[in-house]
Amino acid sequence: RALEHASQASQQSLVRALLRPYENRAWGQSNWLLLRFWLGDGFGYRESRAPCVWQAGRLPGRSLGLFRSRAKNGSHTGLLHLIAPACPSRHFQRLISEMLSKDETFCTSFLNSVLSQLNWSFSEFIHILQDIQNVSQRDEQQVIETKQLKICSMCFELTVSLMRALEMIVTITPGLWLDTSRANSEIILGRICQLAIQVLSRVTIPPGCFQHVMDLCLPDLSNVTHFAIISAAIGILLALMKNELGGGGADGTALVAGTSDISVHKVPRVSKYLLTDTSFHITSLEFALGEIKTPIANTSQEAPRGNFDPKMRAHIDPLTNEVRVPSPFRAIIGVKEIVPDPPIIKFNMADYPSHVTQEELDQVRRLIEILQLRQTLLSEITVLSEESLCPICYAKQNSAMFDPCQHQSCESCIIQHLMNSKLCFYCKLFISKVTRTPDGAVIYESSVPLNMPALPQTTNGSSQTDDSVDEGDGPSSTTT
Structure with a gap:
């Protein structure tokens, strides 16, 4: 104030x-x-x-x-x-x-x-x-x-x-x-x-x-x-x-x-x-409400509370976290084989009423409902061949072409790539221009001459690119 x-x-x-x-x-x-x-x-x-x-x-x-x-x-x-x-x-x-x-x-x-x-x-x-x-x-x-x-x-x-x-x-x-x-x-x-x-x-x-x-x-x-x-x-x-x-x-x-x-x-x-x-x-959204409705649980029953991998940890009790039998993955003579418990959901936002209101919970339910319906519509109207998919994200259609190498990707991926590097991620050639394939519109054009070296120059004995950011390394000088 x-x-x-x-x-x-x-x-x-x-x-x-x-x-x-x-x-x-x-x-x-x-x-x-x-x-x-x-x-x-x-x-x-x-x-x-x-x-x-x-x-x-x-x-x-x-x-x-x-x-x-x-x-x-x-x-x-x-x-x-x-x-x-x-x-x-x-x-x-x-x-x-x-x-x-x-x-x-x-x-x-x-x-x-x-x-x-x-x-x-x-x-x-x-x-x-x-x-x-x-x-x-x-x-x-x-x-x-x-x-x-x-x-x-x-x-x-x-x-x-x-x-x-x-x-x-x-x-x-x-x-x-x-x-x-x-x-x-x-x-x-x-x-x-x-x-x-x-x-x-x-x-x-x-x-x-x-x-x-x-x-x-x-x-x-x-x-x-x-x-x-x-x-x-x-x-x-x-x-x-x-x-x-x-x-x-x-x-x-x-x-x-x-x-x-x-x-x-x-x-x-x-x-x-x-x-x-x-x-x-x-x-992922259903998990926040403690009500996952997926094949990981029995379809006739609600998913129990707790997050648990029954196949890898069938010998561990999901409530006490204690070992139940010495061999979890095969039946032993005289010992009944354990039937793995279904995964358990331990989290539910509704358990924290002092932090989350009922209106906010309703917003999450609304978000889930709308995305489920739109996902159904998208699966009906979007059928892309494997050749037309962007080779980077495998989610969108190829919509951008690079000059001079003629490689392709979706527009979003190449724009994000160009923020950190001007080299083609396939052949490492310098990208001089990117055009939108449907209409031929130029979405990126470099002002650097094509005869410049493809690799980044080193100055004062050191070289640093922004590629490490995409890999999750972060700037070395980051302080908090």
């Missing part, structure tokens, strides 16, 4: 400083300030600390309260564990939206850095989880290093904080991807959808390293929860789908008043991006 009473010039300078690209600088505190402007307005984001895992569901009298991660000296250990209550600033949200809308180059640079850092932090988080899972599954007992657990915890908090910042930007500045006249609207929409889907698929669909490590109940990972990361990802998806969840209009969806029936005439733009992504699964 004190910042809102500062001079307009000071406020503009502050916002521009906060929105500088998250590269080659300590961006952790800048992102923390952006979260302060947003805390209280995000999906399930009324409290900076994650709810306690043992919150006793809908019985507030038995709740253990909010989980607080503290070090031995009592100080907070992460960016998400704030003491101040939620106090969102609509004023600064408006200033951020105006600045991103007016300066397209500045906006693209900032968003690209946020998405790159998010890709890096989540990739590091999953990589460490896989290492922890591998160590825990070995026959010989090995101690997991505390340092590794703390790094894993920090990567998780960075991931969630960046996702919340992205949720705010998508919510307050929808023109960044709705306005098709903007040069980078397609690539921004594609990358945001891709990251949100990847996060959901990694932490929801069983079996996976996320749930396995959660079941280990490691004290240094007590702040790593389903709620924090799933609610942030769903918040991004709901912000993207806001205009397509309404009552018809330009998106081609007509709703019958007073009913849940939906008459779909075409698949809107954002829905198509989500449904054509090879990593997207409706079960």
